[in-house]
Amino acid sequence: MIAYLTAIATLVGVRALLTLGLNVQWGLAGLVNLGAVAFFAVGAYTSALLAVAGTPLLFAWPAAIGFAAAAAAGLAMVALRLREDYLAIVTLGFGEVLRLFLLNEAWLTRGANGVTGIPRPLHAHFSGQYDVFYLILVLVAVALVYVALERVRRSPFGRVLRAIREDETVAAVAGKPVFRFKVQAFALGAGVAGLAGILFAHYLAYIEPNMFLPQESLFVWLALILGGSGNNRGALVGSVVLLGLLEGSRFAKDVIPFLTGVRLAAAQQMLVGVVLVVLMIRRPEGLLPEKPGPD
Amino acid sequence: MTTMTRRELLKTGTTAGLVLGAPTLISAQSKEPIPIGTLCPLTGAGGSYGPDMQRAVVAVVERINKAGGINGRPVQLFHEDDQTNAEAGVRAARKLIDVNKVVAIVSTWASAVTLAVRPLCVEAKVFVIGVSGADAVTQGDHKGYIARTQPNTNLQGRMYGKFAATKKEWKRIAYMGLQTPYARSFGDAFSGVVKAAGATITDDLIYEDKKPSYRSEVTRVLATNPDLIMLGGYTPDSVVMVKDIYKTGYKGAILAPSFAVNAKFLEGVGPEVAEGVWHMDRAPLFDSPAYKEFLAAVPGGDTGPYAPQAWDQITLVALALAAGRGEVSGTVIKDNLRTVSNPPGTAVYSFAEGAKLLGEGKKVNYEGASGSCDFDQIGDILSAPFIVQQVRKGKSERVMIVNP
Amino acid sequence: MPPFAQYVFNGVVTGGILALPAVAFSLLWRLLRFPNFAVSTYLTVGAYVALMLNVGVGARIELAWLGALLATGTVALAVDRITFRPMRARRPFSLAIASIGVAFILENIVRFVWGNDFRSYAVPVTRATSVAGLRIGRDQVLILGVAVVLMALAQLFLLRTRLGIAMRATADNPLLAAVKGVPTERVIGWATLGGGALAGGAGVFLGLDASVDPLMGGGLIISVFAAAILGGIGSAPGALAGALIVGIVEEVGTLLIPPTYKTAIGFTIILAVLLVRPTGLAGARG
Numbered sequence: 010m011i012a013y014l015t016a017i018a019t020l021v022g023v024r025a026l027l028t029l030g031l032n033v034q035w036g037l038a039g040l041v042n043l044g045a046v047a048f049f050a051v052g053a054y055t056s057a058l059l060a061v062a063g064t065p066l067l068f069a070w071p072a073a074i075g076f077a078a079a080a081a082a083g084l085a086m087v088a089l090r091l092r093e094d095y096l097a098i099v100t101l102g103f104g105e106v107l108r109l110f111l112l113n114e115a116w117l118t119r120g121a122n123g124v125t126g127i128p129r130p131l132h133a134h135f136s137g138q139y140d141v142f143y144l145i146l147v148l149v150a151v152a153l154v155y156v157a158l159e160r161v162r163r164s165p166f167g168r169v170l171r172a173i174r175e176d177e178t179v180a181a182v183a184g185k186p187v188f189r190f191k192v193q194a195f196a197l198g199a200g201v202a203g204l205a206g207i208l209f210a211h212y213l214a215y216i217e218p219n220m221f222l223p224q225e226s227l228f229v230w231l232a233l234i235l236g237g238s239g240n241n242r243g244a245l246v247g248s249v250v251l252l253g254l255l256e257g258s259r260f261a262k263d264v265i266p267f268l269t270g271v272r273l274a275a276a277q278q279m280l281v282g283v284v285l286v287v288l289m290i291r292r293p294e295g296l297l298p299e300k301p302g303p304d
Numbered sequence: 305m306t307t308m309t310r311r312e313l314l315k316t317g318t319t320a321g322l323v324l325g326a327p328t329l330i331s332a333q334s335k336e337p338i339p340i341g342t343l344c345p346l347t348g349a350g351g352s353y354g355p356d357m358q359r360a361v362v363a364v365v366e367r368i369n370k371a372g373g374i375n376g377r378p379v380q381l382f383h384e385d386d387q388t389n390a391e392a393g394v395r396a397a398r399k400l401i402d403v404n405k406v407v408a409i410v411s412t413w414a415s416a417v418t419l420a421v422r423p424l425c426v427e428a429k430v431f432v433i434g435v436s437g438a439d440a441v442t443q444g445d446h447k448g449y450i451a452r453t454q455p456n457t458n459l460q461g462r463m464y465g466k467f468a469a470t471k472k473e474w475k476r477i478a479y480m481g482l483q484t485p486y487a488r489s490f491g492d493a494f495s496g497v498v499k500a501a502g503a504t505i506t507d508d509l510i511y512e513d514k515k516p517s518y519r520s521e522v523t524r525v526l527a528t529n530p531d532l533i534m535l536g537g538y539t540p541d542s543v544v545m546v547k548d549i550y551k552t553g554y555k556g557a558i559l560a561p562s563f564a565v566n567a568k569f570l571e572g573v574g575p576e577v578a579e580g581v582w583h584m585d586r587a588p589l590f591d592s593p594a595y596k597e598f599l600a601a602v603p604g605g606d607t608g609p610y611a612p613q614a615w616d617q618i619t620l621v622a623l624a625l626a627a628g629r630g631e632v633s634g635t636v637i638k639d640n641l642r643t644v645s646n647p648p649g650t651a652v653y654s655f656a657e658g659a660k661l662l663g664e665g666k667k668v669n670y671e672g673a674s675g676s677c678d679f680d681q682i683g684d685i686l687s688a689p690f691i692v693q694q695v696r697k698g699k700s701e702r703v704m705i706v707n708p
Numbered sequence: 709m710p711p712f713a714q715y716v717f718n719g720v721v722t723g724g725i726l727a728l729p730a731v732a733f734s735l736l737w738r739l740l741r742f743p744n745f746a747v748s749t750y751l752t753v754g755a756y757v758a759l760m761l762n763v764g765v766g767a768r769i770e771l772a773w774l775g776a777l778l779a780t781g782t783v784a785l786a787v788d789r790i791t792f793r794p795m796r797a798r799r800p801f802s803l804a805i806a807s808i809g810v811a812f813i814l815e816n817i818v819r820f821v822w823g824n825d826f827r828s829y830a831v832p833v834t835r836a837t838s839v840a841g842l843r844i845g846r847d848q849v850l851i852l853g854v855a856v857v858l859m860a861l862a863q864l865f866l867l868r869t870r871l872g873i874a875m876r877a878t879a880d881n882p883l884l885a886a887v888k889g890v891p892t893e894r895v896i897g898w899a900t901l902g903g904g905a906l907a908g909g910a911g912v913f914l915g916l917d918a919s920v921d922p923l924m925g926g927g928l929i930i931s932v933f934a935a936a937i938l939g940g941i942g943s944a945p946g947a948l949a950g951a952l953i954v955g956i957v958e959e960v961g962t963l964l965i966p967p968t969y970k971t972a973i974g975f976t977i978i979l980a981v982l983l984v985r986p987t988g989l990a991g992a993r994g
Contacts, residue, residue: 012402016395041801087979095982097804098743098933102975105930112483112512113968122485123390125419125440213394215420217485220391227808234805256395274347274387275820282812289806290794351824483968512968516826516927517918519718520962520970540826544919547828552843553835572826577833 015140017256022147023209025248028232029154029241030201036239037162038194039174040089041097044104045202045229050111050221052077052203053210057124058117060211066130070207077203078196085195089188104223111218123217127210147208151245154201158241161197170194224278228255231285237295246297254280337380338373338632340365340621341400341409343393343421343434344614346385350413352539352568356605357411357435357614358383363601364618364655371656374625377632382406386417393417394424401428407634408621410434411614415441415485418450425449431637433617435610438485442683448638451683453613453674455586457486459708460561461493463690467584467706468494468532468559469501478507478530480521480545482537490536506530513541518548526552535560539608543572550577561585562693563609565700575698585609587691587705588674594619594653598673609674616672620645623658623670645670646678714842715959721848723935723955724855725917726928728910730935730947731862732903738879738942739899742803746787746810747907748932751925754780754908755915756818762829769831773912777905783814784904785897793893811926819922826919851913858906859948865902866944875899879942927971931958934974938981940988949989953977 027049034040056073060066088099111118118124135142161167173180173187181187210216228251236247255277288295342361344354362381369378382404386393393414400406401424409425412418412434418441425432426449434441435454442450455463468474477498481487487510495505506528511521522545525533533549535542535558542564549558550573562585570578586609589595598605598615605611621637623644628636643649644658649669652658658668670677678686687708693700733747754776761772787810795803836843866872877885878895886892907925914924935954939946954977961973981988 010403013398016398016402020391020395087983090983095937095986097801098930099975099979099982102930102971102978106969106972106975109512109969109972113510113966115488120485121416121483121487122438122440123416123419126444213391213420214423215390217390217416217420219389219416227812230805271347271351271823272820273385275816279813279816279820282809282816285809285812286791286806289802289809290791293798293802347824510966510968514921514923514927515918516914516921516924518967519918520715520959521967523714523718524962524967540921543826543828547833547919550833551836551845551847553838568825572828574833 012140015144017252019140019144019147019212020209021249021252022144022151023205023212024229024232024252025245026147026151026154026205026208027202028229028236028244028248029151029158030198030203030205031229031233032239032241032244033158033161033198033201034195035233036241036244037167037174038170038191038198040191040195040198042100042195042198043097043226043230044100044102044107044223046221046223046225047100047104047107048077048081048199048202049206049209049225050107050218051080051199052206053216053221054111054118054124054206055203056207057127057210057216060128061124061126066128066211070204073207074200074203077206078200081199082192082196085192089191089195101223101226104221104226108218108221108223111221118218121217123215124210125215127214127216129211129214143212147212150204150208154204155241155245158201162241166190166193227285228281231281231288234288234293234295235284237297238293240295240297243295243297247295250296335377337378338625339380339382339404339406340618341382341384341397341404341406342614343384343386343396343400343409343412343417345388345413345417347387350388350538353413353608353610354385356602356608356611357413360598360602360605360611360615361411361618364615364622367601368622368655371659374622374632374659375630379622386412386414388414388417390414390416390420394420397421397424401425401430406430407625407632408433408637410617410621411610412436413610418452419485422446422450425634429634431621431634431641433621435613439489440485446683448683449634451641451679453616453672453677453685454609455688456684457490458493459687460586461490462497463706463708464490464534464559464584465494465497465501467690467692467704468498468534469503470706471532471557474498474532474557475503476506476528476530477503477532477534478509478525478528479505479534480507480509480511480525480536482541483510483512487536494534511537511541511545515541516544518545521545522548522552522554526554530556532557532559535564537561537564539564539566539569539572543569546573546581547577557582559583562691562700565695566608570695570698570700575695578695578698581695582692582703583695583700584690584692584706586675587689588612589671589676592653592671592673594671595673597654612673616670616674616677619655619658619672620670620677622655623662623668626655626659626662642679644668711841712960715963716956717842717844717848719956719959720952721852721917721955722959723952724852725910725913726931726935726955727855727859727948727951728913729907729925729928729932730939730951731859731944732906733932734936734939734941734947734950735866735875735879735944736899736903737936739875739896740792740803742800742807743933744792745804745807745929746784746814747903748925748929749811749814750780750784750904750907751911751914751928752818752922753783753814753925754911755920755924756822756911757908758912758915759822759827759829759920762831763827766830769829769912769916772829773909776908776912780908780911781901781905784900784907787814788896788900811929815922815926822922824922826921828919829916831916847916851917855910855913858909859944862902862906863944871895871898930971930974930978931955934977934981937978938988940990943988943990946988946990 031045034042052073055076059069232247232251237243344357346354365379384396408431415436415438418436433451437457479491507525559582562583565583624637624640627640647669649667652668675688690706692703757779758772758776761767761775834846836845874890935950939950958973
């Protein structure tokens with residue numbers, strides 16, 4: 010049972026990291042990114058491909074994070090000129106196009122085969138209790154990123170971003186280079202998402218394009234909104250609750266007899282949809298609301 | 305939330321400590337059930353195949369337990385849905401291995417899932433046997449903990465090519481493969497053989513899964529005027545594809561795998577559209593008692609090639625454990641698999657038969673419902689004959705056998 | 709090499725089917741001020757209602773289609789009353805996210821009842837006839853014809869009827885329209901009913917032209933969005949033009965890029981339009 014819980018906890022940690030990344034973009038800067046899974050995938054694939062080609066992880070990991078951030082900056086410079094609901098569909102489309110790219114450009118990404126044999130860091134040293142080591146690694150990463158992001162939030166950079174989120178025109182009038190700040194926030198969030206992807210890839214030791222479906226982005230959003238958007242603590246709480254819900258419902262089939270197979274999967278997803286709708290109507294600020302007023 | 309997890313952890317921690325302390329080898333004296341897991345796609349792309357595979361395994365286990373179990377111990381099955389998704393498969397496998405403590409996982413389907421759970425199982429010394437076809441599944445270092453009852457895609461491609469080459473009127477051939485980990489390897493193996501026989505490959509297209517219409521793909525391929533379209537997909541996409549091809553008025557031939565052109569396919573496209581479609585697959589041992597028993601026990605299970613394989617997989621695992629004489633673990637299975645499945649030995653067609661002979665110290669050779677089930681060193685099935693059929697007036701008729 | 713015209717024709721048919729939800733999506737966006745992602749799922753709902761009537765009950769496909777129009781319109785209305793009406797004053801983003809939730813729910817209700825398998829209507833499969841070198845299917849022509857008629861009716865409705873004019877007035881300036889006595893909620897109700905019905909009807913066409921499965925509508929959302937944006941939010945003729953262009957470009961695009969990248973075309977169109985001329989072809993207020 011312990012190893013099972015360790016595994017779940019590791020995956021929750023990875024998702025929590027991804028949610029934190031999204032929170033930089035949305036919670037801090039007010040940018041709608043419906044393609045969160047894209048940078049998660051970029052981080053995962055970049056690191057996996059580099060590592061499998063022989064690059065030492067010490068170089069592969071920062072390179073992957075940097076690449077995810079750079080790709081995000083590129084997309085941001087093009088897409089951030091758009092209004093909120095336009096940006097949403099653009100990022101959604103980007104997420105889907107990226108997945109198609111991963112699936113089709115097999116010469117680079119190994120296509121539907123996926124990347125196998127991704128090396129796991131320090132495997133030789135901890136072969137006995139490797140899963141526990143990895144869980145600790147992930148938890149440390151989450152903790153460090155959380156602390157760092159909290160500091161960013163309180164920093165001048167963070168304050169400007171929040172000002173931009175509240176009212177862009179005012180911030181611009183005050184002389185802030187709004188566009189540049191937004192691109193930076195977007196890139197930062199993507200870098201964190203990329204880190205989550207790296208930890209994901211090296212944990213599973215195998216990745217393939219269908220692990221990065223558009224609906225994963227929606228689940229991250231749900232986690233964020235559920236926990237309390239704008240809020241790093243909320244991001245963590247939301248991830249834990251959401252994955253707990255999804256994983257826990259696996260055991261529902263043992264209790265409710267007709268709820269198997271497609272029905273269980275459909276019911277789970279319906280639950281996600283219902284929670285999303287109810288949240289948006291009743292409590293858009295989530296479980297742990299941010300201090301100032303929400304919607 | 306955190307308090308609950310801590311409490312839960314504390315509780316399970318103590319029990320885990322006791323259980324983890326005990327070795328996985330349990331003495332022959334105990335009547336402890338033997339845990340075995342199934343990891344099938346009950347939802348997702350493979351969702352139409354999983355349920356039958358699971359049914360087949362359940363039917364075999366009922367028979368095993370009725371016959372007295374494995375060395376007196378009953379088998380206890382644990383079922384999980386991998387959702388045809390590698391990550392979900394990993395989480396499900398973790399549960400089977402760590403919570404249910406299975407010694408083997410049978411009837412995995414998607415190559416992506418098998419590839420993803422392979423490292424975990426090898427590390428936990430849990431034996432995995434499934435139907436995944438991608439070449440990578442049996443490659444690399446798996447220490448013998450993996451096997452499959454489905455011929456690898458390279459072999460499959462070559463056999464289809466061999467058949468296509470026998471039809472001299474098929475000079476221009478187009479390949480349309482569903483996007484899977486093995487579409488490329490199949491296509492290349494197939495093309496290699498037909499090209500060597502003098503045909504031309506006019507187009508080679510990998511198409512996306514789950515599209516409601518393939519009109520653009522079909523338009524492109526038909527522009528090259530093929531005599532034959534080699535279709536490598538599953539039932540859902542093949543139904544759409546073949547209908548789209550029919551709608552364009554194409555008068556040439558179509559060759560597809562039998563697992564795609566099954567009863568569901570015929571229902572989906574109707575006899576008029578399906579008329580003349582060629583299909584082939586590894587020939588099950590139709591006359592084998594195992595196949596007959598399988599059909600009787602799993603009605604409707606022959607609509608795909610996977611349920612008979614699942615039947616064989618669980619039987620093989622059980623026989624390998626029976627040969628282990630009391631010890632029960634994934635390692636025992638891996639060590640005894642080939643001794644119960646490959647010649648030499650008396651041919652047996654069910655667990656009951658085989659267990660009896662093993663009990664008498666004799667050597668057995670299981671011949672299954674899906675084939676002779678003889679494995680090579682890396683876990684691949686040794687080559688097997690293929691059977692070619694054609695749909696005529698709404699029914700599939702056997703036309704010929706292609707030998708390797 | 710088939711004539712270029714074959715690709716264009718295929719694109720026109722796809723575009724024709726796309727036009728119906730695109731118009732609904734575009735007008736509702738203008739009226740309600742948010743992109744309603746559930747519109748593409750209404751296609752799915754309509755297709756399955758028709759499936760139930762045609763295959764389950766044995767009704768003729770034409771009757772099943774009418775049934776789908778009614779049922780989907782009703783579903784859309786119900787969704788609006790339950791989900792969007794309590795949120796009228798909220799920011800567009802929240803409504804958009806809620807609509808995604810609705811799309812999820814509808815898609816999974818369908819999946820819960822019917823499963824993931826591809827299904828077809830009980831209609832004979834017809835072969836295409838060759839006309840001037842082009843392969844033209846009878847169903848394709850029928851679908852295109854009905855779609856065009858529906859579009860014409862919709863446009864007539866918006867221009868000539870009182871309700872239609874009220875709708876356009878509310879879309880242009882809701883405060884002014886309310887002041888002038890236009891019953892806003894009633895207008896929204898009718899627009900939702902009509903939009904839902906259009907989408908539902910399109911779903912049946914899609915099911916006829918291709919297949920019926922829970923993801924059929926959701927898979928089109930990017931193309932629908934592209935068509936609406938290209939045509940200019942709020943313009944029905946714009947949405948029609950946009951849908952035809954998107955359909956044709958997607959088909960013709962397969963000459964240059966692999967068919968698997970079709971979604972990418974829609975996405976690229978969206979990006980290009982938003983960067984170059986965000987108000988779209990019709991130039992209406994974005």
